[in-house]
Amino acid sequence: QIIIAHQGRPGEWDFTDLREHSNEIEKIIKENVNFVDDIYGKKAIDEIKKMKKGDIILLDNVRKIKEEMDKKTPEEHAKSEFVKKLSPLADAFVNDAFASAHRSHCSLVGFIPVLPSFAGLLMEKEVEMIGKMLNFAERPRVFVFGGNKEDKIEMIKSLIDRRIADKVIIGGALGNAFLKDISLRKIAEGKIVYPVDSIEERDIGEKTIDIFEEEISRANSIFLGGPMGVFEEKKYRKGTEKIFKAIANSGAFTLAGGGHTVAAIRMLGLENKFSYVSTGGGAMERFLMGKDLPVIEALIKFKR
Known part of the structure; x- marks a missing residue:
């Protein structure tokens, strides 16, 4: 599983990486979570390609991506480098972020046109x-x-x-x-x-x-x-x-x-x-x- 998430907004006090989040997820699910301090660069892609069945990766804060918070359509976001680089490495996309469902951001809607996509259990x-x-x-x-x-x-x-x-x-x-x-x-x-x-x-x-x-x-x-x-x-x-x-x-x-x-x-x-x-x-x-x-x-x- 590849987890993508955001924390805060650029310039605000709570805009951080997600390293500590991976530790908290580990405590909750009692499974190892590999934090990767990259989003769609070489490091992230290499780590994803090395994944075995059952592995879990948390990528870094998607709001570090310039185009993440652009208000675009899903089709427009699907053309971003973020989606084009990661979508070939995934089998499906699950969106479980109801609290952000009112936002047409890249990580939230960009994968939906190009991957089999589902609402998560919380959604x-x-x-x-x-x-x-x-x-x-x-x-x-x-x-x-x-x-x-x-x-x-x-x-x-x-x-x-x-x-x-x-x-x-x-x-x-x-x-x-x-x-x-x-x-x-x-x-x-x-x-x-x-x-x-x-x-x-x-x-x-x-x-x-x-x-x-x-x-x-x-x-x-x-x-x-x-x-x-x-x-x-x-x-x-x-x-x-x-x-x-x-x-x-x-x-x-x-x-x-x-x-x-x-x-x-x-x-x-x-x-x-x-x-x-x-x-x-x-x-x-x-x-x-x-x-x-x-x-x-x-x-x-x-x-x-």
Whole structure:
């Protein structure tokens, strides 16, 4: 198996090689993983040609390749040196990077036109569970959002307009915006439940917690996408803790996703209490809004 992956973006603090990643993979799968500090040069090709059955190679950070992050079609990416050099050495391509499925990058879509290509098990599970929330989950369906205003308004409108969500609960900075701005409340009157009080605008207040918990208790399916406040600080954690626990213990089908959401779930020790916790951020949001995901579109288009 040849593993390709990325870490960080050029110029950022977390843009590193993948040597330590190979060590972590070894610990998880309890197999030897050969890290090669090359991507498609002579060293990488020589190591791949020496592979025996059962060998595993991790190539270096694909974002070191100039064309990796170019926004091109799968057909255009397939003409890159990266794909042209490595594809003859592979039997098939498996994409299991759901969290990056919204990006049309070279390593994600470039091999799909030229190799038999498949969705990995994680990709399959993500599509299944998010698809269930959108299409098959029992009603009433309640979507709970926190975080920033800019990230979520479009999604809330989309979920309500498409009749996916029966109710939308809003906390966090987004909730504060609804608390202050009457025009925002008119997006879908009767469908949106927003805060009625707050703790220094950094957490939802007691009255709001009671209202949110009541709505959650009526739901048969719940999506969670964002904390209720600045949960990293203990004095502003209560709203997030109470609402997350109410969802986790609701008995409903529960789906959660997003970086801050997952961090809060882990901090509260609730990972095993949710039906599914998604690895996706931007990819999950696009999926929820009914927008295309380039990786999935490519897998469908070039299905053999």
